[in-house]
Amino acid sequence: MKQEVFIARHAQEWATLERWLDRYEGSRRSSKSRLSPSEDGPTELEFPARYRRLCQQLAIASGRGYSPLVVNRLQALMERGHGVMYRPPAPRWRTVADYVLAGFPRLVRANARCMLLAALLLYVPMLSMIGAMQVYPELAHAFFSPAEQAQFEEMYDPTAAHVGRDREASGDMEMFGLYIWNNVSIGFRTFASGLVFGIGAIVVLVMNGVSIGAVAGHLQAIGYGAPFWKFVVGHSAFELTAVVICGGAGLRLGLALIAPGRQTRGRALVEAGVVGAQLAMGGFAMLVCAAFIEAFWSSNGALPAVVKYSVGAVLWSIVLFWLWRGGRGVVDAH
Incomplete structure (x- = not known):
């Protein structure tokens, strides 16, 4: 040449x-x-x-x-x-911080279509069920047994000292552990079920939306909506968004199996698995944050509604702004 x-x-x-x-x-x-x-x-x-x-x-x-x-x-x-x-390699704490602040939000945006579909699969059934319960309150009997309805109503009774838990429930620290187990297990199921050609992730997202919407709609219909919304507004930013992200990661797995493109299904699944695992790990971290807020903040029924809603609005703004702008137009330089 x-x-x-x-x-x-x-x-x-x-x-x-x-x-x-x-x-x-x-x-x-x-x-x-x-x-x-x-x-x-x-x-x-x-x-x-x-x-x-x-x-x-x-x-x-x-x-x-x-x-x-x-x-x-x-x-x-x-x-x-x-x-x-x-x-020289960057300190471990800085690597983690860079991924949380920039790498993870960039990865979420890079899979925006899967995330949008996951959000629709969760929120549309949820909002539909909340609305349906206001028009047909008897639908609650189709979803919950009388014992389950009584439990929900007791947990969100406006007179309860600690909202969102049984009167005999353990202290905040023990509830924190229970919330972590419950939240992360939901996130893991949502992600892993995507291996069934994405159908599992779709089913889990829809069922979660229906279940959450049924509980919220029933409590709103019987006049217990105020304590319920005060309870969930704080941690819902992290929890619901994390479920969507885990669901989007699961859909990414299913898409690799259904439409691998020019790659073999095995190779496409491996690549989707790496990306999906990174998304799911970030989602799990968000679910741990949600559990912390739920145990030590959300359950405090003595705080005024304006405080609960104001903090909830701030947390929602932080989460959405972080995922929208985090790491935009920058790369790691160390």
């Missing part, structure tokens, strides 16, 4: 890498933890492949006796890239 053809073929790639390295080194000098890349710049995952390609190009240029200007340029790029490629 002639030198002119070689340069024309790879010049744009070299220029892109140079700009990215300029910004990377500038961010390190200014102690910034993140780097805003150009649209065609490498991401953290793409950089090793680009660095290896650069080394190959340097070997070709040197072996064929290309101009010292070309060889020296590639040598300088290789040395700068070496500093990025083999930099």
Whole structure:
């Protein structure tokens, strides 16, 4: 290959890498933890492949006796890239923090279609059931036994000191453990059931929506809606959103089995499984946060409604803004 053809073929790639390295080194000098890349710049995952390609190009240029200007340029790029490629690993806490603040929300947005479908499968049955219960309150008998109805009504009795739990229930710490077990088990079932070609995830999401909507609709219909909404408004931002994310991860598994594209089903399932597991782990962490809020905040019936609703609004805003904007337009720079 002639030198002119070689340069024309790879010049744009070299220029892109140079700009990215300029910004990377500038961010390190200014102690910034993140780097805003150009649209065609490498991401953290793409950089090793680009660095290896650069080394190959340097070997070709040197072996064929290309101009010292070309060889020296590639040598300088290789040395700068070496500093990025083999930099000391970031502290574990920072890796976790970067994933929570940026990597996880980016991953959720990258699977937006699955997330939207999961949200519809959860919220449409939930809202439909709440509305149906107001028109046909007798529907409660089709979903709950008399004992279950009595239990729900006792838990959300406006006179109860601790809303959302039995009068004989254990203390906050023990309830925290129970909530973690219950929440994470629901999230795991929602995710893992996607292996049944996505049908399992669909069923679990719809059934959860129907169940939550039936309880909420029944309590609203009998006049116990205020204590119920005060109880759920705090932790629902993390809990419901996490269920949607786990459901979206499960649908991602099912989609890989139904439409693997040009890959084999096994290969597509492995790749979807890696992405789905990352989504599910983030969802599980959100469910633990929801359990903490539910045990130590939501159950306190003495707090005024305005406080409960205000905190709930803030938590919903934080969760939605985090998933919408977290990590947008940045890549890891350390």
